[in-house]
Amino acid sequence: MQVKIHDALAETAILIASRRQAANLKGLAEEEKLWLYLRTLSYFVNVTGQVYRFEDALEEMGDVGQRYVSARMSAHTNTCAQQAVELLLNSLSETPSPEQQHVLVLVALINFIADTGQVDEVEDFFNHLLDLAPVTVAHFISHEEAEAWLKGSAEPPSPARILIGDEYYQFWYEREDNTRGMCLDYAIEPALEALTARGIPSQRPSFATRAEAEAWLMSHPANPYSFVEIAGEHYFAVHHPRLKRHSLHHVASALNAWEERKKVVEREAALEATAPSDGASE
Numbered sequence: 001m002q003v004k005i006h007d008a009l010a011e012t013a014i015l016i017a018s019r020r021q022a023a024n025l026k027g028l029a030e031e032e033k034l035w036l037y038l039r040t041l042s043y044f045v046n047v048t049g050q051v052y053r054f055e056d057a058l059e060e061m062g063d064v065g066q067r068y069v070s071a072r073m074s075a076h077t078n079t080c081a082q083q084a085v086e087l088l089l090n091s092l093s094e095t096p097s098p099e100q101q102h103v104l105v106l107v108a109l110i111n112f113i114a115d116t117g118q119v120d121e122v123e124d125f126f127n128h129l130l131d132l133a134p135v136t137v138a139h140f141i142s143h144e145e146a147e148a149w150l151k152g153s154a155e156p157p158s159p160a161r162i163l164i165g166d167e168y169y170q171f172w173y174e175r176e177d178n179t180r181g182m183c184l185d186y187a188i189e190p191a192l193e194a195l196t197a198r199g200i201p202s203q204r205p206s207f208a209t210r211a212e213a214e215a216w217l218m219s220h221p222a223n224p225y226s227f228v229e230i231a232g233e234h235y236f237a238v239h240h241p242r243l244k245r246h247s248l249h250h251v252a253s254a255l256n257a258w259e260e261r262k263k264v265v266e267r268e269a270a271l272e273a274t275a276p277s278d279g280a281s282e
Contacts, residue, residue: 005055008105009042015102016042019091034087037080038106040126041113047135049157052175057112058105069107070114080126081119085110133224133238134187139163139245146171150180161185163240166247188249189258191225192236196251200227200234210248213237217246227251 020035045054069085076082088107095103113122125132137160140146146164150156150171158173162182171182205220206229207213213230222239229235234251 005051005058008058008102009046009051011102012042012105012109013039015099015106031087034080034084037084037126038088038109040129041081041084041106041109041122044122044125045109045112047160049137049160051158052155052173053116053157054109054112057115058108061108061111068111070111072114072117073110073119076114076119079119079123081110081113081123131223133191133240134161134168136161136163136168136240136243139240139243141165146182150182156180161187163243163247166249186258186261188225188236188238189254189261192249192251192254193258195225195227195236196255200251204229207231213248214246222246 016035016039020032020039023029023032023035045051069089073082073085085107088103088110092100092103113119137157138146138149140149140162141164143164146162146169150173153173155175156171156173158171158180160171162169162171168185168187169182170185170187171180173180204227205213205216207216208231210230213228213235217226217228217237217239221241222237224239226237226239227234228237228248230248236249236251236254238247238249240247
């Protein structure tokens, strides 16, 4: 089956939003939770860079294959995944024909998660989503190391965030023309701005060196953020459980960079608003 994966996932997002709203209006809290789970499931596949892996699995399944429930689901009874796939299959008979394909893509998505052994991870991701910092899939010491990995990988996970040192980067790979790249991503600055606006806690761990702070954070992980002091300076610790590490962001420097970024965005928006539209007379 030929399918453009990004289009397919966009269509499922519309379906999920509609069904979730309907469940909410009917007071069906448990069903609404399952539609929220399905939205989170799609988000998980995106932020962990598995979109093309899922596209390949979807192609292998085909139209008939999408109707089955993975045999590996039998080990995950009473999970959101098991309940969601039952909800989807039970809803097929009441789903208009044009939308049935979107339902089956969601069934295939659950099967993909089960077949790749990720049910428990997604379950935990769903239950603790609000306790997670923006997800990163890899860490590199330098730009050169990150670029070598990006260029050398036959098919890197995409789209996804990575860490270079303590900085977030968004990177992408497009299978259709093999283009790939990355750019600085201000992923945690909004949270840092909001938390510092309330005031940095007066009671915070203090360390003489970064190594001491990192050692302490390994046994006292941030959930997902925490302020620490290193050599008299304020730092924002961000927990990355998938990488088993913390990034440490110098508070003053990060906030200054964020203010500069917001100014750039404002200038670009102003220029776009005043630019003549296509076909306008000169």
